[in-house]
Amino acid sequence: MKPELRYSFRLGKNIFDQxxxxxxxxxxxxxxxxxxxxxxxxxxx
Structure with missing residues (x-):
């Protein structure tokens, strides 16, 4: 997995959790x- 993709995935997960x-x-x-x-x-x- 590319780091940009992983970062955006983590960011999306954080926004979803919030x-x-x-x-x-x-x-x-x-x-x-x-x-x-x-x-x-x-x-x-």
């Missing part, structure tokens, strides 16, 4: 906010 983590944290944040809305509805009104 976007996957970001999507996971966004989903986690949405779940937490929904549950807190259900648990403490008074605070958000």
């Amino acid at each position: 976007s996957y983590k970001n999507a996971f944290y966004k989903l986690l944040f949405v779940l937490i906010s929904i549950t807190s809305l259900m648990l403490f509805p008074v605070r958000f009104i």
Whole structure:
């Protein structure tokens, strides 16, 4: 494998991992906010 190809592959994998983590944290944040809305509805009104 050529070094340029390996570097771009690693870069693509890093970007994919970061976007996957970001999507996971966004989903986690949405779940937490929904549950807190259900648990403490008074605070958000």
